[in-house]
Amino acid sequence: MSDGTMSNGTINPVVPEGVTLPIYMDNHATSPMDPRVLEAMLPYFGAKFGNAASRNHSFGWEAEQAVEQAREQIARLIGATAKEIIFTSGATESNNLAIKGIAEMYRERGNHIITQVTEHKAVLDTCKRLEKYGYRVTYLPVKADGLIDLDDLRRAIDDKTILVTIMSANNEIGVLQPVAEIGRICHEKGVIFHTDAVQAVGKVPVDVQAMNIDVLSLTAHKIYGPKGVGALYVRRRNPRVQIAAQIDGGGHERGMRSGTLNVPGIVGLGKACEIAMQEMATEAERLRAMRDHLRARMEAELDYVEVNGSWEHRLPGNLNMSFIYVEGESLLMGINDVAVSSGSACTSATLEPSYVLKALGLGDDVAHSSIRFGLGRFNTMAECDYVADKVIGIVKKLRELSPLYEMVKEGIDLSKIEWAAH
């Protein structure tokens, strides 16, 4: 492992014992299922196939009981009560239901919604659609560290504001917004507070009471559960929040979300929450140690690397780094046995720099040279060493070929150069 191979810039470091390639280090995109979650789900694909809405026989009761247990498990993790949990197909739906459902329900009271620029597209695009229907949306900026300014929020709230929707943790840079402070401000002003807590739930403590959260989105597949199942927490007391259904039908989920429940998925989500509740504290420490090690290794060997987003207010498993003077696509291709995400988003044919990184003030080239390392439950320290070796090797190699890097090393100020048009 750290046998010196990295210092001469090899791009094929030794694979440590116990490490198999490819390495998955993209846990913000999705996480592998925990085997304990799969085990809990299996009976509900087989003998326990009942419809949780069937009231007349034991097949239905058995399914309903499993669903109610999951509701409890989820509620416990976020300090809610079981009745406040609504099941959905995932956080994209939860965000849509929360924002559109509140916008519709409170239209008489006002038409103003506040969000911020680094939200997930499931929030931003939902807000954009509401603008077409006559809602007014304020998109708060973020500071260079990725956090919103609470004074901006206070100033943005007016007598037509019905909803503030600000994420708990960002999926690219792992930055934790000051949710408790946001909740306090919203409650003082009598405005509903929704948070997309997909990346935070199960990773850092989330308590809807202590943090004055009224509505909260979460999803199973980011916490070692199955894809295609999520939940929306909807506060029932102080204040009681009402949400207009966006899917009509049989009146399931207290009328807020019709449709036959995905019982195996819901059981998996519940189990995932139960495990997170028990293991979050120790897991967070382990992830933080691995993440810090990964950062330290790369910073010891490479110059012109920068961490994106606040280091202090951050998910334990997130490291987002720019490798300046390196071409992003070549970097990613060079580490093709490691699954990570880049600071580029594929939109149709072109490679766009991440809007999240741009919101922090990064230039396009720096954004493209960025990598998100998303550490999770099944990563190991040995994997981190391999990934560090690999990245160090390829960055050194690419910089050997980079005229920009050469010029910087020679002390030339790139900002003073007049480039020929091309």
Ligand SMILES: *Cc1c(COP(=O)(O)O)cnc(C)c1O
């Ligand atoms: C993954 C993610 C979503 C979307 O969740 P799905 O369950 O995949 O629809 C929403 N918000 C954030 C912050 C996410 O990371």
